[in-house]
Amino acid sequence: MKRNSRLSGVLHVLLHMAQQPGPFTSETLAKAMDTNPVVIRRVMAGLRELGYVRSEKGHGGGWRLACDLSKVTLRDVYAALGSPSLLAMGNRTESPGCLVEQAVNAALDQAFHDAEALLLSRLGEVTLAMLSEDLRKRLGSRRIHDISAHRA
Amino acid sequence: MKRNSRLSGVLHVLLHMAQQPGPFTSETLAKAMDTNPVVIRRVMAGLRELGYVRSEKGHGGGWRLACDLSKVTLRDVYAALGSPSLLAMGNRTESPGCLVEQAVNAALDQAFHDAEALLLSRLGEVTLAMLSEDLRKRLGSRRIHDISAHRA
DNA sequence: CTTCATGTAACTTTATATGTTACATAATGG
DNA sequence: CCATTATGTAACATATAAAGTTACATGAAG
Structure with missing residues (x-):
């Protein structure tokens, strides 16, 4: 996976999950994302803590969505990842x-702060439900979008 | 020097240079910035290409400002550094x-693009002269600010 | 022609995101 | 029970990019 693309990656996973009933094993999701199951678990852990997904062990276990997609914004997902820094640049010294x-x-702080605020605001305007709806439009005629047939 | 703080570092150097007549050797600037002379040369190279500073070799050589500080914005300086990416996050795959x-x-692209545009716009509103003026206010009573007495 | 400065390529170090291995824990099906 | 299948997580390995360093060439001043 490319550098600093956790948000992008997690959204990808969540959207796939919204297209089919679960559960999805970390291995299935990892294959679709071309990464490692442990990476999936690591990233999903934050979402689980906030109750956006649930995980179950053993036979028939895996990950399931556990939230109202219309109530969770991209900003919420970003926060679930631990709110990593948004900007690539910073100050040499803080104090x-x-x-x-x-x-x-x-x-610089003024400019940086404004840009961060705008970005967070934009992310807060988009819900997972809106993303999922956009995806259905893109899918168009295609009836199903099976995650097992995933290609990058 | 901390990660990804080139813009911050270069501005620091330029502001110091605006406080005293030059020239300044890379070594002097490096000491003040607690870094290496070669790093200074590397970073200043972009500014020289755009004519914001000049460098001279040999005895009495070093770096001098070569522009009207009221005509150069922080965005210009950013561009002189090669316009490195502003955001810490990106998409997993581009196409x-x-x-x-x-x-x-x-x-995500929509949100990212808007934030970048705002940041660039903000940087474009601030000139080096404005920064320098702000600095003089902060210096207040102090008559001189000698770079050789620099402390982080 | 020696000294002092920049110019620059090549290399090393460091920071961090990402990927991997190993093993513990828990749930299910026989 | 206990073998199987899944997650949970610590520890380790790899990859990448910024920053720092070394070495040497170039050129200007005394």
Whole structure:
């Protein structure tokens, strides 16, 4: 999986899960995402803590959606991943003694903060249900979208 | 120097240079920034290409500002660094064959694009002269700010 | 022609996301 | 019971990119 694509990856998994009844094993999901089952479990753990999915062990076990898709936004999913930093750039030092650095930080922080706020706001406007609806439109005529037939 | 803090670092250097007449050797700047002279040269190279600074070799050589600070914005400086990616997150794949991935990408791309545009816009509103003016206010009573007395 | 500065390629280090292995835990079916 | 199948998780390995370092070439000043 490409760098820093957890959000993208998790959404992919959730959307697939919304297309078929579960449960899905970590191995199935991992194959579809071209990654490792452990990675799936790691990423899904955050979602489980917030009650968006459930997991069960043993025969017939695996992952299932456990939330109202119209109530969960992309921002919620992002938060479930631990709210990793959104921006690729940051300040050299956070609490500088140098006044020059303080002046630089003040200017950059303002811009960075605004951009982060906008991004979070946008993510908060999109629910998983909206994504799923968009997907159904894209699927069009095709009746089923089986995860086992996944190709990148 | 912390990760991905080139913009912050370069601005720091430029602001120091605006406080005193030059020239400044890479070594002097490096000490103030607690980094290596070669790193300074590498980063300043982009600025030189765009004519924002000049460098001279030999005795009495070093770096000098070569632009009207009121005409250069933080966005210009960012561009001089090669416009590195602003966001820490991206899509798993750029041109996916999977329709699920396409739906996810479409949603995320919109949000990502808007945030990047806002950030660039904000950076474009701030000139080096404005930063320098802000710095002078912060310096207040202090008459001089000698780079050789730099502390982080 | 020595000294001091930048220019730059090549290499090393470090940070972090991602991937993998190994093993513990729990649920199910015989 | 107990073999099978699943998740849970720690520990380790790999990959990538930023940052730092070394080495040496180039050029200007005294």
